[in-house]
Amino acid sequence: MILFVSGCASTYSTRSVEPSGFLGDYSQMRAGAEEDVQLIYVNPQADFGRYRKIMMDPVSVYVTPDSYLRKVPKEQLSMLVNELDAAIKTQLTPHYEFVHEPQAGAMRLRIAITEAQGANVALDTVSTVVPVGLAISAARRAVFGTHSSIGKAGIEMEILDAETGQRLWAMVDERAGRKITGKFDKFSKWRTTHDASEYWADLVKERLESLQAEHAASTP
Known part of the structure; x- marks a missing residue:
């Protein structure tokens, strides 16, 4: 089933993504729907x-040799981790009980930030205001799949049965920021990462709701 998540207008899926290694096994994963996530897996046997x-x-930061994450100061990485952690918990806490050890009826959620490139705020603002800059940025997206100067964010996530370790759901995604978002956030270096975190938090909540609704509908 294709599920589109609200709140994705300020970011878009990049043209391709390279698995970081955080999830270990990617053999089960398949391409996601357009503007959803890039790689996804749903266990067809999961109840x-x-x-x-x-x-x-705890949300991890998984750094590969060629990742922009290597250039991000530790205090800024901590901010990005805390922001994603808070976004996920804000969406899921009203619907699930959070526990601290494996037990019956519990899912284990593993998440890693695999990429985070902040926007070049000065260039971003100039290319948005100046029509020539907009044309160049649009041309870059057509060729490379991302706008110039905006920034991008990557994530890998999986949900396991907390007791058995069986994989229930997993995804890999990378998102870039749009030039014009309709928000007053042009001077925020990490606006793309913030918006991507909100998108992924919404996606997890809505995807779990959808899978549980499908299960309820198929149960006699």
Whole structure:
């Protein structure tokens, strides 16, 4: 089933993504729907209706040799981690009980930030205001899949049965910022990462709701 998530207007899926290694096994994953996520896996045997608890690992930062993450100061990485952690918990806490150890009916949530490139605020503002700059930025997206100067963010995530370790759901995604978002955030270096975190948090909540609704509908 294709599920589009609200709130994605300020970011878009990049043209391609390279798995970082955080999830280990990518053999089960398939391409996601356009403007959804780039790689996704849903366990067809999973009984999502039985899970009402979440055991969430601390959000990780998984740095590959060619990642922009190597250039991000530690205090800014901590900010990005805390922001994603808060976004996920804000979306899931009203619907699930958070627990700290494996138990029946609990899903284990593992998340890693795999890319974070901040916007070049001065260039971003100039290319948005000046028509020539907009044309150049649009041309760059047509060729490379991303606008110039905007920034991007990447994530890998999986949901496991907390007791057995069986993979229930997983995804890999990378998103870039749009030149014009309709928000007053042109001078925020990390606006793309912030918006991507909100998008992914919404996606997890809505995807779990959808999978549980499908299970309920198929149960006699």
